[in-house]
Amino acid sequence: MTTHSRSFKIRVPATSANIGPGTQPPKAVSLEERPSITYTGEGAGEVPLDAYKNLTTRVALYVLRCSLTIHVHNEIPFGRGLGSSGAAVIAGVMLGDTLGQLGLSRERMLDFALMVERHPDNVTAALVGGFVGSYLRELDPRATQAASVPLSEVLPEYPPDAGPDWGREPPLPPLGIGHYVRFGWAREIRAVAIIPRFELSTAKAREVLPQSYSRKDLVFNMQRLAVLTTALSRSPPDPDLIYEAMKDRVHQPYRRDLIPGLPEVTSSITPGTHPGLLGICLSGAGPTILALAVNSFEAIAEDARKIFREKGVDVDWLVLDVVSEGSYVEEHKA
Structure with missing residues (x-):
C-alpha cells in the first residue's frame, strides 16, 4: 500500500482450523460507548453527523481515495479450508489501524475481526500466529446483542444512490469478544x-x-x-x-x-x-x-x-x- 509520503505492506498468513478433533463452535459476547462525529458552535443543530454526509468527513474520504493505492497479492486459494476470508478480515483490520494510526492492541483488533468473521479460529491464528486455541466469551445480554448485529449493518454496501436513511452508525465491538491461548x-x-x-x-x-x-x-x-x-x-x-x-x-x-x-x-x-x-x-x-x-x-x-x-x-x-x-x-x- 502506498501514499505519496510512505508505503507499507501488511502480511497475513494462511490458517488451518479444526486440526483433527479440535472444532470450535461460536458462542457470543461488555459494551462501551461507540465513537461518533460531534459538532459544537454555529450550526451545531443543522450539520449532518453521518460520515458519508458530513462535509468534513466526506472531504477526508475523498483525499484518501485519491491518495491511496492498494495492491493485494494473494497466495491463499479461495474456498479450500485455508482461511482466505479470515486473512482478508485481518488484513482489513490492520489496514484500518495503520491508516488511522489507532494503535489498537492485538486483543482489540481481534474484537473488530470477530464482528465480521463471527468465529475465532482462523482470524485468531492469522492475527497472532502459531498453534492457537480460542473461544468466544459469553457476556451480559447487552454485549451479546451488540455482537449479534447483522453483518449487513457491520459492513453495509455503499450504493451510488444512497438515500438519507443509509449508513447508520456502525456498531462498535464489545470488549474482549474472543480469548485465546498459544500452544507450543x-x-x-x-x-x-x-x-x-x-x-x-x-x-x-x-x-x-x-x-x-x-x-x-x-x-x-x-x-x-x-x-x-x-x-x-x-x-x-x-x-x-x-x-x-x-x-x-x-x-x-x-x-x-x-x-x-x-x-x-x-x-x-x-x-x-x-x-x-x-x-x-x-x-x-x-x-x-x-x-x-x-x-x-x-x-x-x-x-x-x-x-x-x-x-x-x-x-x-x-x-x-x-x-x-x-x-x-x-x-x-x-
Whole structure:
C-alpha cells in the first residue's frame, strides 16, 4: 500500500482450523460507548453527523481515495479450508489501524475481526500466529446483542444512490469478544497442504453437520484434543500418539461425501506407510487435507495425488512452515 509520503505492506498468513478433533463452535459476547462525529458552535443543530454526509468527513474520504493505492497479492486459494476470508478480515483490520494510526492492541483488533468473521479460529491464528486455541466469551445480554448485529449493518454496501436513511452508525465491538491461548509447536513439524482443485463453501460444509452428537463421539474428540495440544509441542514428535490424537468423529465423517477421496487419503496414508508422517486431517471445512510431518513431504503429497486422481480430482500441494509472528506491518518511509 502506498501514499505519496510512505508505503507499507501488511502480511497475513494462511490458517488451518479444526486440526483433527479440535472444532470450535461460536458462542457470543461488555459494551462501551461507540465513537461518533460531534459538532459544537454555529450550526451545531443543522450539520449532518453521518460520515458519508458530513462535509468534513466526506472531504477526508475523498483525499484518501485519491491518495491511496492498494495492491493485494494473494497466495491463499479461495474456498479450500485455508482461511482466505479470515486473512482478508485481518488484513482489513490492520489496514484500518495503520491508516488511522489507532494503535489498537492485538486483543482489540481481534474484537473488530470477530464482528465480521463471527468465529475465532482462523482470524485468531492469522492475527497472532502459531498453534492457537480460542473461544468466544459469553457476556451480559447487552454485549451479546451488540455482537449479534447483522453483518449487513457491520459492513453495509455503499450504493451510488444512497438515500438519507443509509449508513447508520456502525456498531462498535464489545470488549474482549474472543480469548485465546498459544500452544507450543515442535519446530521440526511442517504441514503438507494437499489442495483439491475445487472450492467448497464453508456454508455448504456446515449444512451436512448434525444438530446433535452422541456422548461417545464427543468424549472421543475431547480426549484426543487434550492429548494433541501437548503432543504437537514435544520434540521429537511421537507419530503414534499424534496420528491417533488427530482422528475425529465430529465433522470429517459427515463431510466425506463432499470431498471424493477424503476417506481413502486419511486412512491409507499413515505413519506406517509413510515414515515421517505424524497425522492427517481435513483442513477447516475442506476440501484441503493437511498432513503434519517431519520428512517425506513429497512422497506423502504425491501418493495423496494418486488417490485423488483415481476419484477424478486433480490436486496441488504445498509444504508450509508454521509461523510464530502472525500478521504484521512492514512500513517504508519515502
